[in-house]
Amino acid sequence: MSAAIVTRELGKRYRSRWALRDCDLELPAGAVIALVGPNGAGKTTLLQLLVGLQQPSAGSVSLFGRPEPGGSAQALAQVGYVAQDHPIYRRFRVSELLHLGRSLNPGWDQDLAERRIEELGIPLRQRTGRLSGGQQAQVALALALAKRPKLLILDEPVASLDPLARREFLQVLMATVVDEGLTVLLSSHNVAELERVCDHLVVVADGRVQLAGDVEALLGEHRVLTGPSGGLPDGPGMIHVDRADRHAHIVARIGDAEPMPGWAARPIGLEELVLAYLRQARDPRPVPSELELSK
Numbered sequence: 559m560s561a562a563i564v565t566r567e568l569g570k571r572y573r574s575r576w577a578l579r580d581c582d583l584e585l586p587a588g589a590v591i592a593l594v595g596p597n598g599a600g601k602t603t604l605l606q607l608l609v610g611l612q613q614p615s616a617g618s619v620s621l622f623g624r625p626e627p628g629g630s631a632q633a634l635a636q637v638g639y640v641a642q643d644h645p646i647y648r649r650f651r652v653s654e655l656l657h658l659g660r661s662l663n664p665g666w667d668q669d670l671a672e673r674r675i676e677e678l679g680i681p682l683r684q685r686t687g688r689l690s691g692g693q694q695a696q697v698a699l700a701l702a703l704a705k706r707p708k709l710l711i712l713d714e715p716v717a718s719l720d721p722l723a724r725r726e727f728l729q730v731l732m733a734t735v736v737d738e739g740l741t742v743l744l745s746s747h748n749v750a751e752l753e754r755v756c757d758h759l760v761v762v763a764d765g766r767v768q769l770a771g772d773v774e775a776l777l778g779e780h781r782v783l784t785g786p787s788g789g790l791p792d793g794p795g796m797i798h799v800d801r802a803d804r805h806a807h808i809v810a811r812i813g814d815a816e817p818m819p820g821w822a823a824r825p826i827g828l829e830e831l832v833l834a835y836l837r838q839a840r841d842p843r844p845v846p847s848e849l850e851l852s853k
């Protein structure tokens with residue numbers, strides 16, 4: 559599969575503090591890619607670097623094989639971006655927003671935009687400032703899709719939506735991906751919600767990529783090992799240890815390897831996997847030092 563997004567040693571520094579650093583990613587075209595991480599991890603910074611809203615302090619970005627496109631009109635015409643607070647001009651009527659979109663975007667699909675708005679039950683004459691947060695998010699998505707982008711970048715798209723609207727939003731997104739072969743990169747805190755829709759995962763914490771890859775492959779490579787906490791195994795691939803009573807649960811990257819005698823291995827879920835890497839990032843003590851604690 560060809561890459562939609564490639565970053566090399568990408569970094570962004572605000573004064574002396576790195577918001578994102580040493581970011582090397584190769585994200586496949588046609589995939590739905592989840593970007594997850596805690597508050598302040600660097601997710602928005604990464605998305606803004608990709609769309610040229612921020613200039614890198616280090617490294618480079620390329621979209622669809624075109625190097626360093628950040629901000630170039632040609633590259634941005636292929637990208638639909640919906641920012642975290644999905645800002646839309648609140649005094650405009652929905653119809654005026656569509657008119658603006660048509661004027662600014664050569665590939666604009668007015669039929670698609672009107673159809674989406676109609677499906678949402680939103681009157682075209684309505685002023686956007688009078689719409690609920692969820693409706694504004696849906697309008698912002700409709701505007702981004704009407705650009706007919708090859709790449710859709712969504713920063714926390716479902717944060718303001720109720721559970722039903724979240725589900726519908728993600729369903730529309732998935733249908734569009736299938737119909738159009740769109741690449742979608744979306745950030746979120748809620749991993750469980752993305753489990754059903756994403757096929758590629760990027761975990762960031764503390765300004766660094768902690769884990770990236772195809773979801774199925776990552777789930778296949780990791781196991782949860784359970785055994786006596788007094789005899790913790792050592793070695794590479796040990797991501798995070800959790801102790802409960804006299805047992806230890808270890809998230810380990812061991813592929814198909816057999817666990818040590820006395821230990822049981824079970825498959826891992828996506829949320830569990832992400833949490834293990836986030837905990838490792840928060841408490842980067844290597845597992846062997848935890849071994850000392852268990853003695």
Ligand SMILES: Nc1ncnc2c1ncn2[C@@H]1O[C@H](COP(=O)(O)OP(=O)(O)OP(=O)(O)O)[C@@H](O)[C@H]1O
Pocket residue numbers: 572576577595596597598599600601602603604
């Ligand atoms: N314009 C800015 N000036 C200074 N620091 C900034 C700026 N924008 C972001 N930061 C800092 O960079 C770090 C990463 O912020 P970013 O917004 O990328 O995180 P995030 O993962 O999107 O967080 P959240 O989930 O809370 O939106 C944070 O420490 C933040 O305070």
